[in-house]
Structure formats: structure tokens, C-alpha cells
Amino acid sequence: MNFIDKFFLWLVLLPTAVYRKLNVDQNQLKAVLTAKLTMDNRRPASFGNFNRRGNEKKEINKATLGTMGGALMMGLIMLFMFSAGTDMVTKLSLYMSMFIFMICITLITDFTSVLIDVRDNLIILPKPISDVTFVTARLLHITIRTIMVVAPMTIPGCITVAIMQGPAIILPFVLMILLMTLLGIFFINAIYILILKITTPVKFQSVISSIQIGFVILMMAAYQLLPKMMQTSTFANASITDIPFMQFYPPFWFADACMLLSGNGFSPESMMSLVLSIIIPLLSIWLVVRVFAPSFNRKLGMITGGTAEQRAPARRLAGSRKISLLERMAGWLTKPGAEYAGFIFAGRMMGRSRDFKMKVYPSIGYIVVFGFMMFFQGHSFSVLPGSSKLAVPLLMVIYISSMLLSTAMLQLPYTDKFKASWMFFVTPISKPGLIISGAVKCVMALFFVPLALVLIAFGLVLQGPSILPNLFLGCLNVLVIGSLIAYIMVKQLPFSSAQEGAAGGGTFIRNMLLLILPGGFGLVQYLLSGFQWVILLLLFVTAVIPWLVFDEIKKRDWNQLKE
């Protein structure tokens, strides 16, 4: 444990009276938390790295710093919320909305493995530990992890409000951020608990990832509505307090309470907000720990316990091997041998591995929501002379979808079952790059090509063939971006490494940073989109680049893999 962990451990164990009241066994609580926090900082030795033992600590610290740096960046980006609205409560409400949105996304994409750690079933649950203690340990663990992301994310906002309102606001602001973080944690946790109450434990694992996708789409849609409302002239000069039922919108409570505590604007409504902003998070702790926890743990125990839903063995007819679509695609896109095997392997694992689905599938939600938003807002884009009206929103969707590609690629090396990768190391593979290349091609074939086809068909129907050069160029550019990201970032065999503990979380934040690359390509194409002949020329140049990059990936040798 590093000193940050030790500090937080000490901090969360302070309210002994509360734990006694909740019937939490504090020795067990400390033991579980210590073990969890220690494990977060260690990565199990995988097949690549069992030769080196000494330097793992250093690596993790860098990962933690990277996460914190990314969170700081996000904090800076969120500052634009302060530019909207007429009064401080409105500005703060918008900021708080974005903040809780970020927390929920981070929790879903990065910390689900912490929330549902199936190893607990075998190690902790069989021991005489009460449900309350166990759930408290789990919640505190997540809280500590989240605060490591939340703290740097808060700094820019904190400085900004201090400049706008004076230093008196700093303490209330931090307090409200903390309470809101708690609310976010319990919100996500309560959702999981509810799902587990509705479905059977056996189905839980498959249900959870689809629920996640649905949830992210929902949040994304809600989040998209805010800026849209801000654009309308009636809203631009209005204050958030004029909107009916704002009292039911949690970020508003926190903003309102924050202003009240800093000595600005007392009213009965703001007193109400203050009460709600404190009571609701605490009430949700109580609900989760006392009411939901017992059945949650019992059901959680069944996730690994009762999987065997044995189907009757189906008799196979010899020689009746059907060639699947995946195999057909692999045949078209790869050379036989290791590259083919990599393609097929990645395709099957991406469709079935729970960790992969949990990390990557929610991103599909962004694309879907974004696609719809673009379609309905498309007419509001200023269009350069000569280019078509529809091209811009379609191209935006195409470029945004590169985010899904990069999410999938960055997740490609990771799985709980990383030890099963021994098979790549004992078989005669001359260049591991071949397997990586096959897997990356599969990511593109599954996560981009279908979308590209739909969009091209869409453009063709609505606009006619004149739109095609621009769309083709956009698609090719995404393939270029994808192959470059693969070349730079994918340096491990597919599904061969353990996910860096929760400390390495920050997938979402890193993805936001990866938007810069498509942004650059997109901007250039936007500026050039009026010049058809340039587009046609670029089309030929760009078509070559992915193949060149893939050739380089294929050449990757064993000693060029990341350990």
C-alpha cells in the first residue's frame, strides 16, 4: 500500500461510532479493505512478465498518476459549464450535472469489476463475515478508488468558483462534491442490486452488460438534452430556478446548497435543497447497507456457484461443419495461419467475454445516441460552399465511431482469463504481430464496418452518389486512425493480460483524449470537403495507409511485445 491508500484507509475507518451503529465488524472491515487496496496496486504476473519482478511497483504508480492527470484534464474541460446560464446556481447545477455524469460513467466502465468481484464468492463470502460488513467494505473500497479520480477532477472547478465567488465557497463546494460522489456510488450500486433482485443470478452476468449499455444510452441522451436546451433563446437568459420541478433534480440541490452554505441567497427552497443534499446520500447509504445488502450477497454467491445449466449434449454429425460469417470474414481479410487464428479468436472472445463486453459495449451507446442527435440537429450545421448538407452530420458520426474502435482496441489485451494465454507461448508462432494484426482487423470488421455500411447506405439514399467520396474518405480516415491507435497502443496479444487493478481505471478519460486524433482528421476533411478533386485524390492516398500500418504490426516480434 502506498501512503495515499494508507491515508484513505485511516480516514474511512475514523467514524467508528457509525460502524458500531450499523453492526459492522471493524476488524474484518479493516482486513478486507487492506487486502483490496493492496491488491489494487499489484498486477498478477502474466506470461509476458514473469521474468521481471522488481519494477512492477513503479509501473503502477505511473498508471495512477496517468489516471489522476486524465481526471484533471476532464476537470478543466468541465469548466465550460460555467459559461452558461445567468446566475451562479444555474452554472453550478450544470457543472454538478456533468460531474455526477462523469462519476457514473467512470463507475460503470472502470469499477464494475470492483463492484462485482466474483473472487469474493470463494474467498470472503464463505468466512463468518456479516453482509453489512462486507457491503460496507465494498462500498468504502469503491469510494476510495473514486475519490482518487474525483479529487483531481474537482481542482479546476474549485479554483474557478473561488475566483467567481470568493474563498468562502471552497469548503461548501468540496463538501457537496463529496456528497454527490457518494450519491453516484450508491446510485450505481442500487441499480445493480435492483437488477440482481429482478433477474436470476445465472442470468445476471449477461443481463448486466446489456443493462449497462441501456443505462449509458439513457444518461447520454439526458446529458445531450442540456446543451440543446441551452441553445434555445428562451433558456439562454433564464435561470435554472425558473424550470418547474427542478427541486427533484439532484445536481440542483447540491448547487443550491453550495450557494446557501457559502452565504449567498437564503430562501426556504435553498434550505430544502441543503436538507435534501445531505439526507438523500446518507439515506441511500443506509438503504443499500441495511435493506439491500443481505439478499444481494446471497445472490452474488450464486453467480459462480450455480452456473451449470447443463444442456443436453447435442450429437454432432461428422463432416457437417458450417462455415460461420466470422470465418468467412477472416478468410477475406486475413492470411491463413496465425493472422486468421487471431481474427477468429478475437471475434469469438469479444462476443462472449464478460469483461470485454462490460468495458466496450457501453461505448456503442454513445455512438447510437450521438447518431440520433446528429440526425436531428443536422440542419443547424453551417455548411461550406460546395459540400452537401448531409455530409457533415454523417461524417461526425463516422469520426465519433473511432472512439468505439479505440475503446475496443485498448481493451483487447485484457481478460480475467489471462492465464489461458499460455497457448500462444507454447505454439510455434514466428511473429506474434500476426495474431495482433488479425485481432485488430477483427475489431475493425465488427465495430466499424457495419456502422460504415449503414451510414453509407443512408447517405446514398438521402443524398445520392455525390456524397460518396466524402463518406468513403471519412471511413478510410477512421481505418487510418484505428490502425495507428493499434500500432501505438496494442502491444500485447489479445486476451493475454490481467487488467491493471482499479488504480489503472480511467478508460473513459483516456478515450476522451483519444478524441483529439479523429478531431484533427475530421477538421481537415471538413475544411476540404468542398473540393471534390482533393477528396478524390486523398481517397487514393489514404487507402494505402492502413495496409502499410498493418504490415508494420504484422512484423512485430516477441521481444517487441509489452511485458
Add this chain to the structure above:
Amino acid sequence: MEPIIRIQNLNKFYGSKHVLKNISIDIEPGQVIGYIGPNGAGKSTTVKILVGLLSDFTGDVFVKGIDIRKNPLAVKSLIGFVPEMAELYDVLTPNEFLSLMGSLYGLSQEVVAERAGRMLDAFGMGGNMDQRMDTFSKGMKQKVLITSGLLHNPEIIILDEPLSGLDANSVIIVKELIDKMAKSGKTIFYCSHMMDVVEKVSDRIILIDEGKVVADGSFEELRQMQDKDSLEAIFAGLTSTQSMHDASDKLMNAFD
């Protein structure tokens, strides 16, 4: 005859820990080697070096005359490996997993499908070919692993606790299989803690302890040398520093 596996002055360090100390072994084709030793003796490390998982050792390892360091791929093609822990990508079906393994060994899909089907049929798992392995028992997974190690018809087969989790009938099948494969000229390198099985299947038993070879010979030779009846007793005589009864007494006394 030229040895099919030649290990010379093999040394391996984990950090400052010396785990293999000057091991030299020559193995003839068609031999069944029982490779035994207490926990932490260096068995797994030797196996990892032989299958190409570890490359930072000193000394020489030749497989069929090929230097494993110079041409690891050629060596890997010759070896079939059944690892100890049944770690598998269990969201795949046996069919998919075996076809992947086959591709990695450079076999055609038709050959893999044919062989995998016949081998799993022999294990009584023909009907499970297209079910995901995450619902399989340990023994079923082990059968798939054994199949995956034999798929490319390797000349050398390295088995690390291949019987773990198998039911009694499957144990008989595997034991007979080892016998038949050896008769057909294949070399078997068998690592195990199950002394009674090692005693029965091996032509030659190599016992290592603390990174050194402490005994090497047929069961008969070891028995005469040590004047003990069972391999278990020979093992205990050569490797333990204290009597087993002492240890179990101490364990019981820990509660006092």
C-alpha cells in the same frame, strides 16, 4: 542413439534465487520420463524452459538436435504440452478452442476438425464439441487440454499433472494412451505428484530436489539403490529432511 532431449548444465535464477542448479539430462526417443520432486524443487521451471515459456536460462537445451534458444519455433512444433492448471478460454467451445490451437500449430481446419472430433469422441465427449467450456467440469476441461496437446501429433509430449480432475475410467484411458504413444516411438515427459501413477507408467524416473537431480534411473534401479518398496518411500527417503510423522505431529501441536 542421439538423445531427443539433451539438457546440459542448465541453470536458472529468479532474481537472486537459484532454482535450477546445473541440471544435465539426456532423454532417448520413446522413453517415458517420470519427472518428480517436492513442491518448489524446480519441476515447473524445467518444463517452462522445455516448452519455450522461459528463455533467460544458462546452459544448453537441445531438442532433436535443435538449440531451443536459436530456434524456439522448431522446438515448439515438436512438442505437445498439457499444462498443469486447467486454464482455458472457457467461453469458447472445445471445437473452437481446438481449431484455434490447430491454426497456431499450422494445421488445416479440416485436419483439426477430423482429429479433434475423433479424439474427443474417444474421451466420450463427442456430444459436447459445441458447448461452451464454462459449464464443464475440471475433468472435461482436462480432456480438452490433453486433446489440444496431442492434436498436431507431436514427437515429444510434456504432461504436467495430466490426470488431475479425471475420473477413474479416464485415468485408465490416459495411462494406456501414454503406454501406446511410447511404444509408437513418442517421448513422454511426465510431471506429477502422484507417485503410484509415475511408478507404473515411467521407464525412467528423475527425481529433483532443490534444483538438483538427486536420483535418476528405472523404478527397479531406484528400489534396489534405496532398499525401499514404493516410489513414495524412495521419494521421502531422498527429499525430506525431517520425518513425516514429526511434521504431522507438529501440525497438530500448533493448536495447543
